[in-house]
Amino acid sequence: MELNELIRGRRSVHVFEDREVDPQLVSDLLDTAVWAPNHRMTQPWRFIVAAGEGRRKIADACRAMNERWERDPAKKQETGQKYYRKIMSNPLIVTVVMKENPYLQVREEDYAATATVIHNFSLLAWEQGIGMVWETYEWLHEDVFREAVGIRPGERAVGNLHVGYPKAIPKAELRIPAAQLITWL
Template identity: 60%
Template sequence: MELAQMIKSRRSIKRFEDREVSTALISELLDTAVWAPNHHLTQPWRFILFNGEGREKFANAVKEWKMAKETNPAKKEEEGNKLYQKLMSNPAFLLVVMKENSNLAQREEDAAAISCLIQNFSLLAWEQNIGMTWHTQGWLQEQMVREAIGVKPGERIVANIHLGYPEMIPKAQPRTPAAELLTIIESK
């Protein structure tokens, strides 16, 4: 598929087949995705992959946080289990973690580079018939969850990518043509 067509055909996938994506394939896609533009070549990223039975570690960490947060004792277990089941319906979770540079300008450039890396990964995965959705749930910043999944102080989770083989591919949503958003200045 040509790049322009791939960009236009890619979708955010929320429902996946009950089929594992190989860790080796995910690693191979990441090896290419890291060729994203990156000012000063800081390479501020690292990845945490929860795949196969490893998904349980991630889902349990979030479940425990949900249960600790729930104020109604009668709902604690129910709410925790509901979130656990929802998470376990995803074949894999890939966390993209950024080292937070103390220099604000560099941190902004690093965040932009990571966004480019995620787009690269998304297109590479789509080329392999793997779909994904980029999530930034608030609980990813909760200390209890961060510690349980191995996120260190001074790091920020930029993305919680749910990925797998699509069960259903949604229809394209319309985009505003760039021409409607473009200001052209061709003279002084």
């Protein structure tokens, strides 16, 4: 696939086929994705991959948090179960973790570099017929989730990538043409 076609055609995918994604392929794609620009070569990232039974750790944490947040006592169990199932419907989840540098400028550079790794991965996966969505739900930073997947002090989760073979590909949300956004000096 041409790069142009790959960039324009990739979509964030939310619904996946009930089909395993080869963990070795994910590891290989991440190994290419980390060839991202990275000022100071801090390489601040690491990846926690949950597939198969491994997903239960995230799903259990998600259920516990949603049960806690549900205000109606009669609905707690049902709400928790709903979110548990939502997590388990993703064939594979990559939690992208970044070391939090104490200096703001380095931290910002590191976040930007980590975002490029994520997008590299997204494009490489798309080329293989695999979709993903970068999720930044608020509970990424909750202790329950951090403990469930082993995020250490001084690290932050940049996102959970829900990965799988697409069941449905959403329609593209059109972009403002860059020609309208350029100021020529």
